Amino acid sequence: MWDPRGSTQTRRKDVGPPGRHSDPQGRTWDPRGREWTPRSRPPIPRGGRRRTRVGKHPPRSRCRRLAPPAALPDAGVRREQAPRKRSSSPAAASQALPARDRPRQSGGGGHVTPGGQWGVRTGARPRSSAPLRAGERGMWALRAAVRPGPWLSRVVRGRGAPRAAPSLPACPDRALAAFGSGGLKGRGGGGRGPRADGTRSRAGEEEEEPEDAEEEEEEEELLRRDPLLPVGTQRVCLIHPEVKQGPGKPQLTRAEWQVAEGEALVHTLDGWSVAETMVVPSNAPDGKLIFGKGTLEHLTEKIRGLPEITAVFLNVERLATPTKKELEAAWGVQVFDRFTVVLHIFRCNARTKEARLQVALAELPLLRSHLKSSMARPDGRGGGSRYIMGSGESFMQVQQRLFKEKEMKIRKALERLKKKRRLLGRQRRRQEFPVISVVGYTNCGKTTLIKALTGDDGVQPRDQLFATLDVTAHAGWLPSCMAVIYMDTIGFLSQLPHSLIESFSATLEDMAHSDLIVHVRDVSHPETELQKASVLSALHGLCLPAPLLDSMLEVHNKVDLVPGYSPPGPQAVAVSALLGHGLLELKARLEDAVLRATGRQVLTLRVRLAGAQLRCVGLAWRARGPCRVCRCRKGRGTGRAPTHKRSRVVSGVTCRESGLITPHAGASCLWALQALQGHGQ
Numbered sequence: 001m002w003d004p005r006g007s008t009q010t011r012r013k014d015v016g017p018p019g020r021h022s023d024p025q026g027r028t029w030d031p032r033g034r035e036w037t038p039r040s041r042p043p044i045p046r047g048g049r050r051r052t053r054v055g056k057h058p059p060r061s062r063c064r065r066l067a068p069p070a071a072l073p074d075a076g077v078r079r080e081q082a083p084r085k086r087s088s089s090p091a092a093a094s095q096a097l098p099a100r101d102r103p104r105q106s107g108g109g110g111h112v113t114p115g116g117q118w119g120v121r122t123g124a125r126p127r128s129s130a131p132l133r134a135g136e137r138g139m140w141a142l143r144a145a146v147r148p149g150p151w152l153s154r155v156v157r158g159r160g161a162p163r164a165a166p167s168l169p170a171c172p173d174r175a176l177a178a179f180g181s182g183g184l185k186g187r188g189g190g191g192r193g194p195r196a197d198g199t200r201s202r203a204g205e206e207e208e209e210p211e212d213a214e215e216e217e218e219e220e221e222l223l224r225r226d227p228l229l230p231v232g233t234q235r236v237c238l239i240h241p242e243v244k245q246g247p248g249k250p251q252l253t254r255a256e257w258q259v260a261e262g263e264a265l266v267h268t269l270d271g272w273s274v275a276e277t278m279v280v281p282s283n284a285p286d287g288k289l290i291f292g293k294g295t296l297e298h299l300t301e302k303i304r305g306l307p308e309i310t311a312v313f314l315n316v317e318r319l320a321t322p323t324k325k326e327l328e329a330a331w332g333v334q335v336f337d338r339f340t341v342v343l344h345i346f347r348c349n350a351r352t353k354e355a356r357l358q359v360a361l362a363e364l365p366l367l368r369s370h371l372k373s374s375m376a377r378p379d380g381r382g383g384g385s386r387y388i389m390g391s392g393e394s395f396m397q398v399q400q401r402l403f404k405e406k407e408m409k410i411r412k413a414l415e416r417l418k419k420k421r422r423l424l425g426r427q428r429r430r431q432e433f434p435v436i437s438v439v440g441y442t443n444c445g446k447t448t449l450i451k452a453l454t455g456d457d458g459v460q461p462r463d464q465l466f467a468t469l470d471v472t473a474h475a476g477w478l479p480s481c482m483a484v485i486y487m488d489t490i491g492f493l494s495q496l497p498h499s500l501i502e503s504f505s506a507t508l509e510d511m512a513h514s515d516l517i518v519h520v521r522d523v524s525h526p527e528t529e530l531q532k533a534s535v536l537s538a539l540h541g542l543c544l545p546a547p548l549l550d551s552m553l554e555v556h557n558k559v560d561l562v563p564g565y566s567p568p569g570p571q572a573v574a575v576s577a578l579l580g581h582g583l584l585e586l587k588a589r590l591e592d593a594v595l596r597a598t599g600r601q602v603l604t605l606r607v608r609l610a611g612a613q614l615r616c617v618g619l620a621w622r623a624r625g626p627c628r629v630c631r632c633r634k635g636r637g638t639g640r641a642p643t644h645k646r647s648r649v650v651s652g653v654t655c656r657e658s659g660l661i662t663p664h665a666g667a668s669c670l671w672a673l674q675a676l677q678g679h680g681q
C-alpha cells in the first residue's frame with residue numbers, strides 16, 4: 001500500500017493507492033492527519049458524474065427535511081393545505097435555520113409598512129370577522145393595524161401605494177435599539193442593556209460608555225461612596241408602631257400586613273434576617289420619639305435584653321436624624337427607617353448608570369442630615385465652627401459646599417443621560433411602534449407578565465421587592481400582528497418618600513410618552529386595594545397626561561392563587577402571568593386599547609391564491625433572496641416568472657416543500673400590496 005509520507009509500502013488496509021485522494025467508498029485521504037475521513041456526500045452513481053449545482057437549487061433532500069406548516073402553531077403565517085408527509089420535527093426544522101431566519105415563536109408575526117405591521121393568514125378570516133364563506137378557501141388574508149392617512153386612503157381606494165417603500169425597520173428590534181443603554185432587553189433587544197438577573201451584556205456595556213472619558217471618570221467618582229447600611233449579616237428587630245386611633249390611623253391596611261411588608265424588605269437585603277418582631281401601640285408616630293415615655297422605657301428594656309439583635313428597623317416612613325440618634329443611644333444598636341432600607345435595596349439592585357445616579361441623588365438629603373446631626377453639639381449651638389486653614393470656611397460649610405457640588409454634578413450627569421434618553425425616545429416614536437407601559441406595586445408580577453406576553457426568555461422575574469429598577473423595553477405582538485413595545489418599570493411601594501420617586505422621575509418620564517398604561521395588580525395579596533391606591537397616587541404625582549391615565553387598563557394578576565376569582569368589573573382582565581391564563585383575552589383588550597389610543601385601524605385585504613397577482617408578489621420575493629425556510633434558491637435571479645411554481649408566494653417568504661411562510665421585511669409586503677393594486681384588488 002502507498003504511504004503518503006514517503007515511498008514506504010505498508011500493509012494497512014485503509015490506505016489508498018498513490019495519487020488518489022478518495023477511495024471507492026467515497027472516503028477522502030487527509031494527508032496532514034494521515035487518515036481516511038468518512039464520506040460526507042453520497043457516492044457518485046455508477047452511470048456517470050454527479051451533477052453539481054453551483055449557485056442553483058440545493059438538493060431536494062434539504063427541503064424534505066423541513067417541518068409541515070401545521071406543526072408550527074406560532075410561526076405566524078402558514079398555509080392551510082394538508083401538510084406533506086415527508087417531514088421531521090418542527091422544532092428541529094426551525095432550529096436548523098440560521099437564527100435570523102427562524103420563525104418567531106410567539107405572537108402572530110408581521111411586517112412593517114409605512115402604515116403599520118402586516119400579518120398574513122390563509123383561508124381564514126380575522127378574529128373579528130364573520131366565519132369563512134364557501135369559495136373563500138383559496139384566499140390569503142393580509143391583516144394589519146394601520147394608521148389612517150393619505151397612504152391608507154390611497155390603498156383603500158385602489159389607487160396604489162407609493163412606488164418605493166421608505167426604509168423602515170423590518171421588525172421592532174430596531175425600535176428597541178432606540179431605547180439605548182439600560183432600556184433594552186429580551187428577544188427584540190438582543191444583548192443590549194442590563195439583564196433582569198443583574199448580569200450585563202457586552203453590548204450593553206459598550207452602550208453605556210459615555211463619549212467623554214473625563215465625564216465617565218466624573219460619573220464613576222460620583223458613584224463611589226460608602227454604603228448607607230452596614231454590610232454583612234444583620235439580625236434585625238422589626239418594630240412597627242401601630243396607630244389605633246386618630247388622624248394617623250391607616251385606612252386600608254392592618255398592622256400585620258405592614259409588618260409582613262417590612263419583613264419582606266429586610267429579607268430582600270443579602271444576609272439580613274428578622275430576629276424579633278414587635279407591634280407597639282403609638283399615639284403620635286410623628287412625634288419626637290414616636291412612642292410615649294413609658295412605652296419607650298419598656299421597649300428599651302426589651303431590646304437591651306436581646307443581645308443577638310444587631311440593628312432595629314423602625315417601620316416608619318422617615319425618622320428625623322435627632323430621633324434616630326436618641327433611639328440609637330438608648331437601645332445601643334443602629335436604627336433604620338423604611339426610607340433608608342428601601343434606598344439601600346435600590347442601591348444594591350440598580351444596574352444602569354442612570355439608576356445608580358438617581359439613587360445617589362436620593363441619598364444626598366439623608367447624608368446631609370446625618371452630617372448636621374453629627375456636627376451638632378449637645379448645647380444645641382451646632383459645631384464645626386472652626387475655620388479650616390484660614391480659608392474662611394468652617395468644616396460644616398466645607399461639607400455643605402461639597403454636598404452641593406456633588407448634587408450639581410449628579411444632576412448634570414443625569415441631565416446628560418436624560419437628553420440621550422429623550423433623543424432615543426424621539427427616534428423610537430418616529431418608528432411608530434405603540435408603547436405599553438406596565439406599572440404596578442412591587443412584586444405584583446409585572447416582569448412575569450411581560451415575559452408571558454413576549455416570550456422573552458432573557459427576562460428573569462424574582463420573588464423580591466424592587467427586583468426591577470431600570471426601565472426596560474421588550475417587543476411583543478398583538479393579535480393583528482401589530483408589534484408593540486412593553487416597558488417594564490420600577491414597582492411602587494406605600495409610604496415611600498416622594499423625594500425617592502422624584503429622583504426616579506427621569507426614568508419614569510418615558511411612561512408619559514407611552515400609548516397605554518397597564519396597571520398590574522396582585523389580587524392574591526390581602527392588601528391589594530391599598531396597593532392600588534398607592535400606585536394610583538404615585539401615578540398622579542408623576543403628572544402624566546390625563547387621557548393616558550383615563551385609558552389605563554387594569555390587569556388582575558395571580559388569579560391562580562385565588563380559586564374562583566372573577567374581576568369585579570368589565571374594565572379589568574383576570575390573568576395568571578405565571579401559568580399563562582387569560583393572556584389571549586388580555587392581548588385582545590390590549591389591542592383594542594392601543595387601536596383606540598393611537599387611532600389605528602385594522603385593515604384586512606383578501607387575495608385569491610390562484611391569481612396573477614401572486615406571480616407579481618413572487619417577483620418581489622425573488623428579489624429578496626432565497627427561501628427563508630429551507631434556504632433553497634429556486635426561481636431566484638432568473639428574471640422570469642418564478643420557477644418555484646407550486647409556491648404560494650405572499651410577501652416573499654414561502655417554501656413549496658415545507659409550506660411555511662415566514663414573515664420578514666416590510667418592503668416585500670408593500671410590494672405585495674402594490675401587486676394587488678396593479679391587479680385591481
Ligand SMILES: Nc1nc2c(ncn2[C@@H]2O[C@H](COP(=O)(O)OP(=O)(O)OP(=O)(O)O)[C@@H](O)[C@H]2O)c(=O)[nH]1
Nearest residue numbers: 443444445446447448462463466467468491577578
Ligand atoms: N402564583 C403566581 N405567581 C406569580 C404570578 N405572576 C408572578 N408571580 C410571582 O411573583 C413574583 C414576583 O414577580 P415579578 O414579575 O418579578 O414581579 P414584579 O412586579 O416585576 O416585581 P418588582 O420588579 O420587584 O417590582 C415571582 O416569584 C413570580 O413568579 C402569577 O400569576 N401567579
Ligand SMILES: [Mg+2]
Nearest residue numbers: 446447467468
Ligand atoms: Mg420586575
